Amino acid sequence: TGDAWPRKEVRQARLEECVSVISRLLDGETVSHDGLVTVHEARLWEVADPRPKLIAPAISVETAVRGAAWADGLATINQDPAVLREMLARWDDAGGADHKVLQVHVSWAPTDDEAYAIAYDQWRSNVFAPPACWDLTVPSFDAVSREGITPEQVHRSVIISSDLGQLAERIHDLASLGFDAVYLHHVGQEQKPWLEAAGASVLPQLTS
Structure with a gap:
């Protein structure tokens, strides 16, 4: 426009x-x-x-509560479990529909260093919490440059590990907060190795 x-x-x-x-x-x-x-x-x-279904996407608790009035379900992303617990509770209190899904960002590789490098390269522009993440309008903002992004910020936004068992455990812990479905998003560009590894070693642990 x-x-x-x-x-x-x-x-x-x-x-x-x-x-x-x-x-x-x-x-x-x-x-x-x-x-x-x-x-x-x-x-x-x-x-x-x-x-x-019309699903309400929400990162903040406030947006989730507002969406409960019209949506057929809630979709959010992995973040601090305390925030997710509050979001689910407030959604239910507001009369939200009984369909809650979680997208989990993961980065897996044969070594932890490789997994972190993938997450940093591909996902460092997505580490900011509200309200900053709402208002980054162009990719040239200094906030999304390489400088100033800490490993801690990346780890808060992406589950990073070379250990598939550890990944499965952390995904299970998030799902058990009260979500009906979990959507796994590998942040790397090469999806085939992750899909093969997840299919063989992660999904069986989550569905058993």
Whole structure:
């Protein structure tokens, strides 16, 4: 649109307008809407059955609580277990739907040094907690440069290990907080070694 990156509260309001529009489309309506988003006589020529779920993505507790009012489920990412516990509790207290999923960022390689190098190279721009992560609008910001990112920050954002048993244990601990499903995201560019290792050694420990 050529506009500046909107404030968090504006983005949230825009999301909720879009949720309303999409919900009406999924119900088979022809939709017109004037607000933060503009829709003119939109319709879906084929409506999915069963109706797709609209999932609320949230990193902060506050965003999760707000999403509980409209969403068919909650999706969040691995972070401090205390934050995740509070998020799940507040989601339930707000009447959130009983569908909660967690995305877990991992970095695995044959050695710990290699695993850390992958995480640092590929994921160091994603180590910032709210509200900083909401407002990084361009990749040239000094905050996402190599300088100033500590190993501790990277380890807080990504589960890093060469030990598949340790990875499985940490993933299990996060899942047991109360999530219905866990989505594993290996942050490296080469996915095949991880998929083979995870399929052979991680998934059996999580599903047994």
